Amino acid sequence: MSLIVIKLGGSVITHKESSTPKPRTKIIKSLAKEILSISKRGYKIILIHGGGSYGHNLAKKYNLIQGLKEKKSYEGFIKTVQSMNKLNSIIIDLLEKVVLPAVSLPPHSFITQTNGKLNDFDTSVIRNILELGIIPVLYGDPVIDTKIGCSILSGDSIATYLAKKLNAKKVIFLTDVDGIFDSNPKINKNAELIPLVNNQNITNVLKNLTSHNNFDVSGEMKGKILSIKENLPNKNAVIANGLKSNILTEILTQNTAGTKIFLG
Ligand code: ATP
Numbered sequence: 637m638s639l640i641v642i643k644l645g646g647s648v649i650t651h652k653e654s655s656t657p658k659p660r661t662k663i664i665k666s667l668a669k670e671i672l673s674i675s676k677r678g679y680k681i682i683l684i685h686g687g688g689s690y691g692h693n694l695a696k697k698y699n700l701i702q703g704l705k706e707k708k709s710y711e712g713f714i715k716t717v718q719s720m721n722k723l724n725s726i727i728i729d730l731l732e733k734v735v736l737p738a739v740s741l742p743p744h745s746f747i748t749q750t751n752g753k754l755n756d757f758d759t760s761v762i763r764n765i766l767e768l769g770i771i772p773v774l775y776g777d778p779v780i781d782t783k784i785g786c787s788i789l790s791g792d793s794i795a796t797y798l799a800k801k802l803n804a805k806k807v808i809f810l811t812d813v814d815g816i817f818d819s820n821p822k823i824n825k826n827a828e829l830i831p832l833v834n835n836q837n838i839t840n841v842l843k844n845l846t847s848h849n850n851f852d853v854s855g856e857m858k859g860k861i862l863s864i865k866e867n868l869p870n871k872n873a874v875i876a877n878g879l880k881s882n883i884l885t886e887i888l889t890q891n892t893a894g895t896k897i898f899l900g
């Protein structure tokens with residue numbers, strides 16, 4: 637049975653630019669229904685979600701990228717873990733409402749990093765959960781860092797790592813824009829969508845990806861492409877707009893939406 641890794645970006649499931657945590661409940665509900673229908677077609681699914689306004693503001697406020705540097709950082713680590721827990725509960729509850737069996741695996745409880753880089757971790761529990769027909773749900777989280785105390789583990793890194801290790805057929809990243817553009821579409825109204833990123837254009841594409849969001853700690857689109865480049869040279873990855881209805885079905889049936897990334 638084919639395994640699909642889906643990352644629900646924080647820009648889709650929350651109002652990312654809100655200064656206080658704010659979920660997009662309607663969107664999460666409709667994505668939950670779509671995920672249910674995909675699972676009924678026989679796909680095995682690993683679900684990962686990002687932080688949006690539940691993670692990035694706090695991580696930035698307490699400078700968690702720098703680790704546990706001062707007393708206040710410990711408070712920041714705990715507050716961010718709690719906030720991500722809350723967002724995760726909202727998602728698990730909404731999955732339960734559509735009767736989709738899903739179980740949460742909080743990354744801070746079993747994954748570590750070293751200087752902000754993900755350490756190899758045991759995936760046997762994830763495999764076992766998949767075999768039971770249950771969807772494992774992981775998310776971007778502050779985790780223990782063996783060098784700097786703690787660091788931010790992005791959902792993007794979890795997605796590419798698991799896709800590689802468990803040999804997923806496809807990795808889908810849903811964000812609040814249609815894919816990768818030649819410049820940030822939220823700033824430049826004339827920005828053009830890049831339908832395919834491959835070995836020929838990746839250097840150019842990366843050059844034009846700059847982060848303008850003061851409240852993002854994981855590199856926005858650039859972070860995603862670098863993570864795909866590192867872990868998934870021969871895999872099909874897609875970045876598409878999770879605010880559009882039926883987007884997952886469109887990706888899995890017609891494969892026309894968003895930006896496809898293939899660095900084989
Ligand atoms: P989270 O990290 O909270 O899970 P996410 O994965 O949904 O969020 P972001 O990391 O915020 O998404 O990345 C999406 C954002 O990247 C878009 O909202 C857009 O403003 C920004 N962006 C910057 N440059 C570009 C570009 N060239 N093409 C497309 N989006 C871009």
Ligand code: IP8
Nearest residue numbers: 686687691776790791854
């Ligand atoms: O939103 C980062 O994960 P991402 C999560 O997937 C936090 O990049 C806690 C900022």
